Amino acid sequence: MSTYATSPSDVSSTLDMLYSDFEAEHAATRRLLERFPDAKHDWRPHEHSRTIAELATHVADIPNRGVAILTTSEMDVGARKPLTPVTTAAGLLAAHDASVAAQKAALANADLATLSGEWKVRRGDQVVMHGPKFRLLRTMMMSHLVHHRAQLGVYYRLLGVPVPGMYGPSADDLAGRGRT
Numbered sequence: 001m002s003t004y005a006t007s008p009s010d011v012s013s014t015l016d017m018l019y020s021d022f023e024a025e026h027a028a029t030r031r032l033l034e035r036f037p038d039a040k041h042d043w044r045p046h047e048h049s050r051t052i053a054e055l056a057t058h059v060a061d062i063p064n065r066g067v068a069i070l071t072t073s074e075m076d077v078g079a080r081k082p083l084t085p086v087t088t089a090a091g092l093l094a095a096h097d098a099s100v101a102a103q104k105a106a107l108a109n110a111d112l113a114t115l116s117g118e119w120k121v122r123r124g125d126q127v128v129m130h131g132p133k134f135r136l137l138r139t140m141m142m143s144h145l146v147h148h149r150a151q152l153g154v155y156y157r158l159l160g161v162p163v164p165g166m167y168g169p170s171a172d173d174l175a176g177r178g179r180t
Contacts, residue, residue: 014112018134022107025142026063026100029149031164033060033092035156035178041087045158052155053085059148060086060096063103066141069119069133070106078123103141 033056037043041053050058061083068075086092110133120130121140129136153163162172172178 015107015110015115018115019107019137022103022142025145026096028164028166029059029145030093030096032149032152032156032166033096034089035161035164036089036092037156037159037161038088040159041085043155043159045155051085052152052159053087054083055148055152055155056092057083057086057095059145059152060092061099062141062145062148063096063099065144066103066137067099067106069137069140070103070110070114073118074120074122076122076124077128107137 044051115134117133119133119136121128156163162178163170165173
């Protein structure tokens, strides 16, 4: 699946039908990362919160969860190493573009049998979540991405960084405060 459907007449496969929104969601994420405030990379809104660089790095990396879901049978979250925070917009965009390219390639190689396969998230011996890959690709990758992207938008708002629109113009876009 190298292109994404934009209307029902463009749907060429079940994969297009299931995941035709991914391209627009990744583009919205990229717009947010473009505005990353490099000089504030170590800012955090609360002592229990991630820094803005840690959160933005996580956002840029989340499409790699899709790769893991499509190419493995499980993930042990207790064994994962923390990501090194990326502290510049340019670095975040490069990381995001690479993770999106990897996710698209993995999805292009997937078929319905792959998507119907079971995938699980473990913490050691404890199974935290499991289900068919087609569902976990949506929840563990895309819904997860949208959730953390919204968090990042709140960080931006608190720092006075113009928040770009995700599903149409934002208040900053309408007020002429956003960068295009």
